[in-house]
Amino acid sequence: MLRAALFSFLLAFAAFAESRVYELRTYTCVEGKLEQVEAIFRETAIPLFKEHHIESVGYWIPQDPKNGHANTLIYMVSHPSRKQAKKNWDEFHADPRWLKAMDGIPTSSIIQRVQSVFMDPTDYSILK
Numbered sequence: 001m002l003r004a005a006l007f008s009f010l011l012a013f014a015a016f017a018e019s020r021v022y023e024l025r026t027y028t029c030v031e032g033k034l035e036q037v038e039a040i041f042r043e044t045a046i047p048l049f050k051e052h053h054i055e056s057v058g059y060w061i062p063q064d065p066k067n068g069h070a071n072t073l074i075y076m077v078s079h080p081s082r083k084q085a086k087k088n089w090d091e092f093h094a095d096p097r098w099l100k101a102m103d104g105i106p107t108s109s110i111i112q113r114v115q116s117v118f119m120d121p122t123d124y125s126i127l128k
Contacts, residue, residue, distance in 0.1 A: 019081065019120070020078055020079070020080055020081070020121070020128065021078065021079055021081060021082050021085060021118050021119065021120060022057065022076055022077070022078045022118070022119045022120075022121065022127065023076065023077050023078070023079065023085060023116055023117070023118050023119070024074070024075075024076050024116070024117045024119060025074070025075050025076070025077070025114065025115065025116050025117075026072065026073070026074050026113075026114070026115040027072065027073045027074075027075075027111055027113070027114055028068065028071060028072055028111070028112045028113040028114075028115075029071040029072065029073065029110060029111055029112065030071070030108075030109065030110055030111065030112055031070070031071055032071075033071070033109075033110040033111075034061075034070065034071050034072070034073065036110055037073055037110055037111065038073065040101065040102075040110075041059065041073070041075075043101075044097070044098065044101040045098075048092055048095055048097060048098055049077065049092065051095075052088050052089075052091050052092040052095065053079070053080070053084070053088050054077050054079065054088045054089070054092060055077055055078045055079070056075070056076075056077055057075075057076040057077060057078055057127070058075065058076050059073065059074070059075040060073075060074045060075065061073060061074070062074070071112075078127075082118060085118070
């Protein structure tokens, strides 16, 4: 009986520890390729994100030129857990529709740099 209760507690604790995570991604595009990257997101990536449980929070372009207005896309997505994020991204990148959309477009020809930061919401955050 005690063993079953301990096992239940450990399962509940593991589920709690694997709480929702947010991922802030910044794409620095090759000069002149931001519009192409935006079109890829608009037409292909975002619909596939939904299918692969990558929840879109928002997408932004910096306002000021000094902050990359002409070549930077910043977006935030969320996942149920860090472990699930890896699974979601792996499945997204293996999706035949994604592979077809990117066929003949080497990532390095449109994206110079990708930065990804995983974040936990604070207790005073609107997003949980």
